[in-house]
Amino acid sequence: MVNTTAKPFSVFEGCESMVEGILFDLAIQLFNVFLGLPANILVIVILIRNRREPSPSDVFHGCLASMDAYFGLMTPISFANLYRWRSKKVWMALKFSYGVKDTTGPLFLSCICLDRFVAVLFPIAFSQLKHPKYRISLSIFVFGLTFAYASAKMVGGFPNFEKVFTSEILATFTWMIICNALILKALKRSRDAVNDEMHPMKKKAFKMVLSILVIIVVNYLPLVVLFPFEDYYMPDVFRCYVQPVGYAFLNISSSIQPLIYLSRLEKVPFLTEALAKICCACDQLTNNKTPLPASSTETITTISSTAPLSPA
Template sequence: NTNVSGCDALPYVENSSNSLIPPNYLIACSLSVNMILGLPANCYVLWLSVNEMIRGQSTEIFVFNATLVEVLFCTSYVFLIQEYFFQCADCGMKTIFIGMILWSGRPMFQTCICVERYFGVLHPLTFLKLKGMKYRIACSAVGWTAIVISCVLSIVFIVHLYDFILVGFLVFFGVKLYTCMMVLKALVRPGPGDNVKDRDRVNQDKIKAFRIILMVIASSMLTYGPAIITLILRYIVADETFLLGWSVCLCFAVMSGFVQPFLYLKRVGKLPFC
């Protein structure tokens, strides 16, 4: 055995049925797409959300946290590259820890954004009561505490990693889908303020919001749908088949890190080509 950057190098066994390592070209492709498209977009959204929070816009807190999760995940690239390309034996736990920040933090804070929109559209009075910065900071603190706990539990194997991810995906995806569908249902109904004079402007705003929410639903189904189906089929299919499907789902999920920041930039009118 040799030593790579202070890590114990493992012999590379291609297409090992007992390995959780997907093909290297899939890893390289997913990391490259996320680095080229996702990291710059997320850094830009992070900067925009910080500026909005400085101006007192409390609604940007969950956007900030969701973007911070994506940026933090990019810091794991050094461990991912060492583990998958140099077979570093000491990088596995670090990769799992930072990876769980993404797998638990991304759906959690994206769901918080959808729940916030749900209350803003369907329960405006409750939304106004909870609009203060302190409530969102408290929710964010609870969220990050839950993320750290999930990372620790996954590392020490107190909970089974696949079962833990499946439960989290089902809960957050279900809440996200429900809130988005309810908002869409509300948007297609004429509101009390949709008078004839402002009808065109209101309709344009509704159409814009409708399209964005549809894209959120579509991206969520493409990101989490295959992963949920694969995790459920784990109890039915052979291990080799499951690992191949799960590897593809993970790579696709990593590549989709640019979708949400692009949707945010489109919503705030900062996307230059759209």
């Protein structure tokens, strides 16, 4: 019999000489703690205060902000376990939170894109589907998928499990690109027949959706480009470099999404008047221009209320 000492658990196991990618991802998560976590909590507070006059997609916004806040709260635990506790049980709980982030972000953003898509291209159908019960039912379904995926990721050991996430990212990325592209096409087509110019409010919505489309590409394109070619990388390179860097682009959306939402508000609670004016100066200038007809106002209002949380 040979006396052996159990090797202490380490998150860097197998990547001891290639820790740069993991540290990059952890740095992004730390950024989310200081900026994304307060922003998501503020979004939740705003949604609760506006619950008497909710917008159609507030259910999706609230779920997304709550899950991003939960992910941000787990980051200090991740650092403590990395350098202090080194507990495998804590690491399993952290893997569950990573599974939550992997699933809720893309799926709830896809739901928001669906809401915006129906509102712009099928306004009559959208007016018949405004009741919150439809969005609550869809949110429950998303949470069911999230729990199943996160639990499987926590347990581990499933062959080719990473391909599930890759398929999800490819599907949701394609869906969000198509939705936003069709919305931009519809808004661009709705020009004034006299002077061939877009109404200022529609131009504002067009620029907003275009900026959100750019953010979707920034957050998800690295994953779409890198992850499907897993078999072409050396296993250690993919696990130690490609995966952490790709996830970092996904994780930064926890800060980008709430900041975009807050930037679209006319007045942000708990901020000084000077900061509120800086955040909303562009919106106030646009709102002073010619109002839209009643039929168009509802569609643009819907875009404004559903778009901000899309980063992507």
